[in-house]
Amino acid sequence: MAIRMYDLIIKKRNGKSLTKEEIDYMVTSYVQGTIPDYQMSAFLMAVYFQGMTKEETATMTQAVAHSGDMVDLSSIHGMKVDKHSTGGVGDKTTLIVAPIVAACGVKVAKMSGRGLGHTGGTVDKLESIPGFQTTLTEEKFFEVVNKTGLSVIGQSGNLAPADKKLYALRDVTATVDSIPLIAVSIMSKKLAAGNDGIVLDVKTGSGAFMKTVEDSIELAKEMVSIGEHAGKKTVALITDMDIPLGKNIGNNLEVKEAVQTLKGQGPKDLTEVCLQLAGNMMYLAGKGSIEECIRLAKKTLEDGSALCKLVEMVGAQGGDSSVILDTEKFEKAPFSYDVLAKEDGYIHDMNTESCGIASVMLGAGRETKDSEIDYTAGIIIEKKTGDYVKKGERIAVFYASKEELFQDAEERYQSAIQIQPTEPAHIPLIYARVTKDKVERF
Numbered sequence: 001m002a003i004r005m006y007d008l009i010i011k012k013r014n015g016k017s018l019t020k021e022e023i024d025y026m027v028t029s030y031v032q033g034t035i036p037d038y039q040m041s042a043f044l045m046a047v048y049f050q051g052m053t054k055e056e057t058a059t060m061t062q063a064v065a066h067s068g069d070m071v072d073l074s075s076i077h078g079m080k081v082d083k084h085s086t087g088g089v090g091d092k093t094t095l096i097v098a099p100i101v102a103a104c105g106v107k108v109a110k111m112s113g114r115g116l117g118h119t120g121g122t123v124d125k126l127e128s129i130p131g132f133q134t135t136l137t138e139e140k141f142f143e144v145v146n147k148t149g150l151s152v153i154g155q156s157g158n159l160a161p162a163d164k165k166l167y168a169l170r171d172v173t174a175t176v177d178s179i180p181l182i183a184v185s186i187m188s189k190k191l192a193a194g195n196d197g198i199v200l201d202v203k204t205g206s207g208a209f210m211k212t213v214e215d216s217i218e219l220a221k222e223m224v225s226i227g228e229h230a231g232k233k234t235v236a237l238i239t240d241m242d243i244p245l246g247k248n249i250g251n252n253l254e255v256k257e258a259v260q261t262l263k264g265q266g267p268k269d270l271t272e273v274c275l276q277l278a279g280n281m282m283y284l285a286g287k288g289s290i291e292e293c294i295r296l297a298k299k300t301l302e303d304g305s306a307l308c309k310l311v312e313m314v315g316a317q318g319g320d321s322s323v324i325l326d327t328e329k330f331e332k333a334p335f336s337y338d339v340l341a342k343e344d345g346y347i348h349d350m351n352t353e354s355c356g357i358a359s360v361m362l363g364a365g366r367e368t369k370d371s372e373i374d375y376t377a378g379i380i381i382e383k384k385t386g387d388y389v390k391k392g393e394r395i396a397v398f399y400a401s402k403e404e405l406f407q408d409a410e411e412r413y414q415s416a417i418q419i420q421p422t423e424p425a426h427i428p429l430i431y432a433r434v435t436k437d438k439v440e441r442f
Contacts, residue, residue, distance in 0.1 A: 005029070005039045012046040020059045027063035031162045037169055044166070044175040052180040057222060058229040060180075064188035067162035071138075071194035073109055076145045080107045081281045082195035084186060086210070086219075088203045089356035090244035090381075093274050094122045094152060095258035096266075099309035100278040102149030103300040104293075106285040109145045110152045111159065111193050114366070123154045124365075128252035128330075128375035132319030148312040160188045182209065183222040190227070197233040197284035200224070201277055204431060205242030207352025213238060213431050220434040228436045233284045238431040239273055243385045244355050246270035250364035250378015250399065256327040262307040271301075272429055280433075333376035333399035337406040341389040345419040350385050354416030361409040362400040374401050379413070386424055 003025045008018060018026075026043070029035045052060070073080050081101065085091055098108040112122035123134045134154040136144065144151040163185050170176045170185075190198050200223055203209070204216035220236035227234025246267045248257040260266045261274065279294035287293050300306035307324075315321040323329045359365060363374030376399060383395040396413065398406055433440045 005035050005043070009039060009042045009046060012043060012050055015050045017053050017056055018059075023056065023059045024063050027060065027067055027162050030165065031067050040166070041169055041173045041175075044170060044173060044178075044181065047181060048175045048178045051178075054222070054225050054229075057180045057183055058226050061184045061187045061191065061226045062230065064160050064162040064166070064184055065191040067188075068158040068160055068192065069156060070192050071111075071156075071159070073142070073194040075142050076107055076109055078105070078107050079197065079285045080109050080145075080195045081197040081199065081285050082108070082110055082190060082193060083199045083201060083277055083281060084190055085201040086182075086186070086203045086208060088241040088245060089207045089352045089359075090246045090249045090254065090270075091203070091241075092122075092125060092246065092248075092254040092258045092270075093201065093277055095125060095255060095310070096261050096270070096274040096306075097278045097281065098150045098152060099262060099306040099313070100274065100297050100300050101281045101285075102309045102313075103305040104278075104282055104287060104296050105149070106282055106287065107145055108150040108152075108281075109141065109193075109195065110150070111155045111189075112152055113155060122152060124373055124375075125251045125254050125258075126152060126319075128255055129314055129323060130320040132314060133317045136317065144313065144316045148316050149309060150313050151317065152313070153317075155189065160192045163188050177209065179215070179219050179222055182219055183226060187223050187226040187230075191230050191232070195232070197281070198227050198235075199277055199280045199284065200227075200234065200236035201273075202236050202238050202434075203241035204238055205240055205352060206350075207244065207356060208241040217432055217434060217439055220432075221439070224434050224436055234436070235280050235284060236434040237276060237280065238434070239276075240427055240429050240431065241352055242427055243269070243350050244352050244381060245273065247381045247384075248378065249355065249359040249381070250362070251373065251375045252330045253378040253380060253399070255324075256330060259307065259310070259324055259327050262301060262310060263304070264301040269429055276430055331376050333374070333378075333401055335400050335403045335406075337398040337400075337403075337410070338394045339396040339398060339410055339413055341383070341391055341393045341395050341419065342414065343391050343419050345389065345421050346423050347383055347385050347387050347389060347395070347417060348420040348422075348424045349418040351416040354412055355379070355381075358398075358409045358413040358416070361412060362398055362405050363402075377401065385427065388423075389419065
């Protein structure tokens with residue numbers, strides 16, 4: 001009997017599970033255009049309210065992954081491990097973690113995205129390096145990884161096309177924050193990208209998709225289950241995004257901070273998160289216990305081997321590696337502006353999303369998909385949650401190409417900062433580690 005989308009909507013609306021055949025039919029037909037947006041919207045809303053079983057989520061992820069090209073990384077020697085962050089503000093971890101892991105002999109063949117909304121994208125950060133190519137042929141991509149141990153490029157045109165269509169629909173139908181649908185979206189691209197192991201950095205807090213630790217753990221469990229179901233070694237870390245990561249927000253500012261971190265001189269929070277992520281990637285690649293792998297990661301910062309890997313990758317992808325060796329050579333914004341504390345006290349809270357939006361207002365991000373990015377624009381944060389400040393003291397510096405952008409961005413940034421007389425409670429950097437067998441809380 002022929003499958004009808006109408007019947008699948010009713011089935012899911014009534015809380016029943018779909019079969020593999022039904023899910024495959026739905027995803028294939030939607031990509032081909034025989035299922036209209038209005039029917040798929042109804043199905044997504046049914047999922048939002050009724051959820052999906054682990055089997056359904058895994059099956060839908062595979063169907064979405066196979067809707068386009070499946071990258072075959074077999075011509076890259078050795079085990080390939082990927083890292084995915086669910087997105088945040090000041091999150092330049094890929095630029096640090098990939099070189100660390102490559103310096104320890106584990107291959108990183110990574111496809112990254114662009115920024116949209118308040119979160120920055122790795123591809124935009126790399127494109128702030130003069131000459132750096134984020135679009136490579138498959139052959140060149142493999143060649144760079146085999147030669148240098150790592151390559152980071154933009155996502156290819158036909159990777160999980162079903163996800164592009166579904167995401168655009170979720171974005172306008174208020175179904176973005178459904179845990180099974182987020183898991184399908186993220187993991188379909190990871191499975192299509194062809195790596196052997198996947199480390200997931202699931203952000204939690206005011207600057208993240210998931211605002212609570214419990215929701216973040218649920219999403220992590222769902223994604224780890226999908227990865228393992230597909231035969232990929234998968235682990236997730238739940239990391240904080242209630243405070244921007246590191247001090248710099250904005251494209252070339254974040255590359256500069258990544259370089260400082262690779263020299264062993266980066267902010268403590270950023271360094272710690274990167275060492276944990278790198279340690280877990282190497283653990284999946286069989287380089288030893290987590291503790292041993294973190295020690296190996298630290299050594300690459302001390303001996304300069306991780307920084308050398310970034311320099312090699314930049315050169316291999318057409319970039320000017322002299323700006324990595326001397327970050328003062330990066331182009332600078334023509335205008336800067338000091339943001340001052342409005343009262344004495346402790347910074348009690350920073351709404352990270354608002355900090356990210358302030359940097360977008362300065363030109364560092366996109367308001368829409370077609371917006372032009374100013375690679376020199378952004379924010380250097382001088383005081384963060386937990387720091388004591390005096391009225392009139394500088395808490396951040398803004399950078400932009402137009403002075404008139406400062407006033408509105410400052411209003412947004414100041415609204416994100418809460419100053420109180422008492423010291424705030426300590427916020428952990430890493431809340432939990434999720435594997436197929438357990439949730440380890442820290």
